Amino acid sequence: MQARIMDILKKNQLSVTESRKKILELFQDNPGALAHHDIELKTGEKFDRVTIYRTLQTFVEKGILHTIPSADNSIRYALCKDECTEGHHHDNHVHFICDKCETTYCLEAITVPEVKLPKGFVPNQIEVVVNGKCRNCVK
Amino acid sequence: MQARIMDILKKNQLSVTESRKKILELFQDNPGALAHHDIELKTGEKFDRVTIYRTLQTFVEKGILHTIPSADNSIRYALCKDECTEGHHHDNHVHFICDKCETTYCLEAITVPEVKLPKGFVPNQIEVVVNGKCRNCVK
DNA sequence: GTAACTGCAAAATATTTGCATCCTT
DNA sequence: AAGGATGCAAATATTTTGCAGTTAC
Numbered sequence: 048m049q050a051r052i053m054d055i056l057k058k059n060q061l062s063v064t065e066s067r068k069k070i071l072e073l074f075q076d077n078p079g080a081l082a083h084h085d086i087e088l089k090t091g092e093k094f095d096r097v098t099i100y101r102t103l104q105t106f107v108e109k110g111i112l113h114t115i116p117s118a119d120n121s122i123r124y125a126l127c128k129d130e131c132t133e134g135h136h137h138d139n140h141v142h143f144i145c146d147k148c149e150t151t152y153c154l155e156a157i158t159v160p161e162v163k164l165p166k167g168f169v170p171n172q173i174e175v176v177v178n179g180k181c182r183n184c185v186k
Numbered sequence: 187m188q189a190r191i192m193d194i195l196k197k198n199q200l201s202v203t204e205s206r207k208k209i210l211e212l213f214q215d216n217p218g219a220l221a222h223h224d225i226e227l228k229t230g231e232k233f234d235r236v237t238i239y240r241t242l243q244t245f246v247e248k249g250i251l252h253t254i255p256s257a258d259n260s261i262r263y264a265l266c267k268d269e270c271t272e273g274h275h276h277d278n279h280v281h282f283i284c285d286k287c288e289t290t291y292c293l294e295a296i297t298v299p300e301v302k303l304p305k306g307f308v309p310n311q312i313e314v315v316v317n318g319k320c321r322n323c324v325k
Numbered sequence: 326g327t328a329a330c331t332g333c334a335a336a337a338t339a340t341t342t343g344c345a346t347c348c349t350t
Numbered sequence: 351a352a353g354g355a356t357g358c359a360a361a362t363a364t365t366t367t368g369c370a371g372t373t374a375c
Binding site: 062063064065083084096097100120 | 339340341342348349350
């Protein structure tokens with residue numbers, strides 16, 4: 048686990064620091080996506096808020112994390128698959144946000160369906176975010 | 187135009203005030219979606235920032251506007267079709283955000299495709315947001 | 326006249342920037 | 351040792367809340 052984290056950092060020419068290791072670890076241990084605020088809590092506020100901002104930004108730029116759009120003003124982040132490289136994301140999978148437990152899942156197995164656009168519109172990236180009840184909350 | 191605006195407000199039991207009329211008018215005149223910030227600018231900062239927050243919130247609650255998720259921490263709002271009622275939105279159309287001009291379109295004609303979810307996941311709402319070049323920016 | 330709405334002030338929260346210090350390489 | 355990363359302070363920006371005055375009905 049630790050090894051994998053170091054690999055990710057080194058592959059992206061980032062120095063291996065406490066905060067980066069810890070934050071990456073969080074994402075690896077977590078099934079879903081995390082928002083800035085979650086990270087602050089889960090690290091026990093061990094790191095400066097600013098460091099978290101900068102770390103997340105760096106990870107997104109390097110293609111280690113991707114962002115998940117939401118309608119509630121809190122961007123969530125999730126680990127990218129290996130194919131992502133700097134400046135080029137390939138996270139064309141479906142995201143699922145549970146209305147009950149708020150967990151955000153990256154449904155890697157589900158590919159984004161084709162969307163037919165009107166003439167003149169050229170797609171670049173397609174985001175699909177599904178809300179509903181996740182398998183743990185559908186009782 | 188004005189008549190239609192009054193209709194919308196009355197139908198939702200909202201008193202007809204300057205700010206509400208003006209903001210609704212903005213949405214009617216605009217092809218795309220608007221963020222809080224856009225509205226401040228387009229009204230010439232005539233209304234208090236707080237009033238705009240409250241007006242937008244009210245409109246969303248009443249089903250007059252819907253929100254469009256985004257990955258950049260700026261929620262955009264767009265007019266709902268008539269079928270939306272208080273507490274129940276039906277905006278299952280595709281949203282398109284232009285990478286160049288930043289305009290957000292509601293592609294009413296394009297319905298959201300079926301998405302197959304893993305066992306145990308029950309969908310409630312599906313959001314599809316496409317990024318790319320719009321018909322004005324594809325030269 | 327009454328309830329609803331607005332504007333102002335202020336609080337709470339979130340985000341960004343500069344800089345000195347510390348850590349990684 | 352050098353460059354990069356962090357933490358702190360502070361500047362900005364965003365969002366929320368309370369309340370008094372105003373407006374719609």
